[in-house]
Amino acid sequence: MWQKRATDQPYTRYCLGAMQEVDQDYTRISIETAERVGQQLLEGLTTAGISVQFRLQGSVPLNVHIRGVSDVDLLTIDSSFLRYDTGGLMARSGSYYPTDRTSLGVLQTLRAEAEKILKLRYPAATVDTSGGKAIAISSGSLRRPVDVVPSHWYDTVDYQSSNLERDRGVYILDKKVLTAISNYPFLHIYRIEQQDAVAGTGLKKAIRLCKNVKNDAIEDGKTINFPSFDVASTLYHCNLAGLKAGAYYELAVLAETQRFLDELYHNSEKAKSLWVPDGSRRIFDTDQKYEGLRTLSIEIDDLAKEVAKEQSVRLRYGSDVSLDDSRRVLMESVVGS
Numbered sequence: 001m002w003q004k005r006a007t008d009q010p011y012t013r014y015c016l017g018a019m020q021e022v023d024q025d026y027t028r029i030s031i032e033t034a035e036r037v038g039q040q041l042l043e044g045l046t047t048a049g050i051s052v053q054f055r056l057q058g059s060v061p062l063n064v065h066i067r068g069v070s071d072v073d074l075l076t077i078d079s080s081f082l083r084y085d086t087g088g089l090m091a092r093s094g095s096y097y098p099t100d101r102t103s104l105g106v107l108q109t110l111r112a113e114a115e116k117i118l119k120l121r122y123p124a125a126t127v128d129t130s131g132g133k134a135i136a137i138s139s140g141s142l143r144r145p146v147d148v149v150p151s152h153w154y155d156t157v158d159y160q161s162s163n164l165e166r167d168r169g170v171y172i173l174d175k176k177v178l179t180a181i182s183n184y185p186f187l188h189i190y191r192i193e194q195q196d197a198v199a200g201t202g203l204k205k206a207i208r209l210c211k212n213v214k215n216d217a218i219e220d221g222k223t224i225n226f227p228s229f230d231v232a233s234t235l236y237h238c239n240l241a242g243l244k245a246g247a248y249y250e251l252a253v254l255a256e257t258q259r260f261l262d263e264l265y266h267n268s269e270k271a272k273s274l275w276v277p278d279g280s281r282r283i284f285d286t287d288q289k290y291e292g293l294r295t296l297s298i299e300i301d302d303l304a305k306e307v308a309k310e311q312s313v314r315l316r317y318g319s320d321v322s323l324d325d326s327r328r329v330l331m332e333s334v335v336g337s
Contacts, residue, residue, distance in 0.1 A: 011306040012335060015254055018212035019205035022067050030060055033144040034072040037118075037137060041076055041148065044117035050110060053077045057149070057185035059228060062192060064207040069215050070228070071145040073134070075170060075185070076114060081106045082153035083171060088160030096155075103152065103180035107173035110150040111135070118148065132176035154182055166190040184278035188229075191277035195236055202243030206257045207232045210296060217299045226292025233276040233283045234264070234293065245331060251307060255330035258304040261297040262323065304330060311335075 021027075038054040045052050058073035059065040083103060084096050118127045118137050125140030131147075138145035154169035166187055171180045196203040210231050214224050235257065242256030264271040271293065272284045284290045301323060308326035309316045311333040315325060 009307075009310040011303065012251070012310050015209065015303060015307050016250065016335065018209045019250075019253060020208070021063055021204070022065060026067060027060065027063070027065070030065070030070075030072050030144045031056070033142055034060075034074045034146050037142070037146045037148065038074055038076070040121045041114060041117055044121065045076075045110075045113055048113050048117075050113060051079050052110075053079045055186075057189075059211075059232075062189050062204075062232070064192075064204050064211070064232060066208055066211050066215065069211070071136070071138075071147050073147045073149055073185075075149050075151050076110065077170065078106050078110045078150070078152045082155055084155040085157045085160070088155065088157040090155065090160040103171045104173070104178065106152055107150050107171065107180055108175075108178075110152075111173055111175060114148055114150055132174045133172055133181075151183075156184075182280070184280055187278040188233075188276065192232060192236055195240060195277075199238075199240040199243040200247040202246040202253050202256075203235060203238065203240070205246060205253045206235045206238060206243055209254065209257060210235065210261075210300070213299050213303060214296055217295070222295060222299075224292045224295045225288040226296055227289070230276070230283050230289055231296075234271075234274065235260070236277050237274050249331055249333060250335055251311070251330040251333050254300075254304055254307060255327040258297075258300045258323065258330075259327060261293065261300055265294050265297040308333075 034056060042052060042054070055075040055077065056073060057075050059070045060072050081099070081101055081103075084091050090096065115127070115129050115135055118125075118135060122137060122140055122142070125142055126138050128136040128138075134147035134149045136145060136147050149172055151170040151172045154171050156167055156169050158167040159165075159169070166189070168186060169182055169184045172183050174181055192203065211228055214226065214231065218224055238256055238260045242259070243253055245256070246253035268290060271290060272282065274283045275281065276283055284293070304323065304326045305321050308329040309321060312329045315321050315329060
């Protein structure tokens with residue numbers, strides 16, 4: 001257990017802990033809370049004549065959620081309506097039927113009904129309807145915060161050929177600007193899972209590490225406008241061999257994370273060329289996100305130096321600890337049990 005290791009090395013211990021997945025009971029409660037909210041929505045929406053399905057998206061099904069911070073994203077899908085790419089195999093074979101309904105109309109109705117149901121069925125909870133894309137419900141009898149995301153299916157060209165849900169998209173409502181936005185949450189999960197397998201679980205460790213460091217920096221008063229989805233999307237482009245080294249040299253995950261974020265810090269052109277895993281947009285589509293990356297990079301730099309000093313007497317008593325020296329130490333250090 002990491003909790004019993006590096007007890008006299010607080011930065012190393014923090015790093016090891018920040019990379020770990022949360023315990024199974026914590027995750028189970030998160031999923032059960034979302035399912036409970038889904039059951040209330042199912043009953044209420046069915047009564048209102050709206051047929052729905054539910055899926056989890058985001059950090060919980062991907063297993064990169066962190067304790068005390070990550071909520072559970074519950075896609076609430078109106079299954080009576082979908083959009084499809086007209087160039088797909090099923091569309092060209094006449095498998096779909098036209099309708100006068102629109103994404104915007106369907107999603108606005110679903111959102112309005114879901115808001116009413118949640119307020120009615122969870123009177124002691126906080127139901128925040130101010131968000132553009134999600135209804136946030138928390139407190140009361142709920143043991144985890146849940147984001148309810150009204151949506152409907154989108155059958156992409158790939159889905160029409162593969163019939164694999166990972167290739168299926170959704171449309172979600174942005175209530176603030178009254179528009180429907182396409183989203184590919186299952187493809188995002190699938191592609192990060194694939195990269196993580198190549199990286200020997202190092203990619204997910206790097207994502208959790210950055211999310212924990214980011215949250216702690218925010219609690220210390222720093223501003224980091226870098227959404228968790230984009231943190232994961234950025235680390236997706238790390239050197240996978242560098243992350244895989246963490247299977248034995250655990251601190252190599254920190255070394256590669258620091259190296260890559262530092263590279264992007266100094267190369268805005270490369271950073272702004274990167275795409276999210278599902279290919280739908282560039283990661284750094286606002287200046288605020290790039291500044292958030294730079295702030296996070298500095299935090300990771302500081303952590304890497306402190307952990308390296310705990311692992312190396314030479315660095316501990318050196319007058320000027322460089323990041324290159326810190327990385328070399330981290331890539332060769334074995335933390336005792």
